[in-house]
Amino acid sequence: MKRKRDRVVPVKSYCGKVLPGALVIMMLIAIIGGNPSTALAVRLDPQYTPLMEACAAGDIGVVKRLIENGADVNERNKHGGTPLSVACYRGKLDVAKLLLERGANPNVRTPGSGLLSLLMDACVRGNLDLVRLLVEHGADINERNRSGYTALALLANHIRLRDERTKKDNIIIKYLKSRGATE
Numbered sequence: 001m002k003r004k005r006d007r008v009v010p011v012k013s014y015c016g017k018v019l020p021g022a023l024v025i026m027m028l029i030a031i032i033g034g035n036p037s038t039a040l041a042v043r044l045d046p047q048y049t050p051l052m053e054a055c056a057a058g059d060i061g062v063v064k065r066l067i068e069n070g071a072d073v074n075e076r077n078k079h080g081g082t083p084l085s086v087a088c089y090r091g092k093l094d095v096a097k098l099l100l101e102r103g104a105n106p107n108v109r110t111p112g113s114g115l116l117s118l119l120m121d122a123c124v125r126g127n128l129d130l131v132r133l134l135v136e137h138g139a140d141i142n143e144r145n146r147s148g149y150t151a152l153a154l155l156a157n158h159i160r161l162r163d164e165r166t167k168k169d170n171i172i173i174k175y176l177k178s179r180g181a182t183e
């Protein structure tokens with residue numbers, strides 16, 4: 001926030017979105033060249049790194065600046081989460097794309113997801129755009145979870161549990177098979 005004629009005015013990013021106070025501080029740290037990964041005092045959630053906060057908010061401008069100033073796109077928090085896992089779980093496709101372009105690992109598994117890969121989770125959630133993005137950036141389409149299931153097998157099992165198959169499920173299955181997926 002900044003003061004203007006004795007009233008508080010929300011600080012906006014270059015694209016006009018009102019930013020939470022912590023993101024404003026992280027952006028300022030990035031602009032002055034501080035290490036964004038160690039900016040502990042400005043975190044909204046102590047489990048998130050500043051880059052994870054920016055990914056969760058979906059502010060691609062802040063994400064870019066943090067990465068440009070040294071934020072690690074593969075840094076894990078104490079629960080094993082990464083900026084990419086945060087972007088994927090929050091549905092921030094443009095942020096996920098940027099992270100993958102900057103070297104984020106598409107095959108990451110996080111303990112909080114039951115050790116599903118991001119691809120497995122995207123399949124079960126029915127997020128075709130994210131499935132495509134992860135596969136295009138090297139996600140292992142035939143990786144198996146602890147129970148031995150691939151993303152395709154998990155999706156098939158999920159469909160059986162729901163007792164219905166949606167159009168989106170069919171598209172994901174067809175896409176995975178076209179890329180060489182096996183059950």
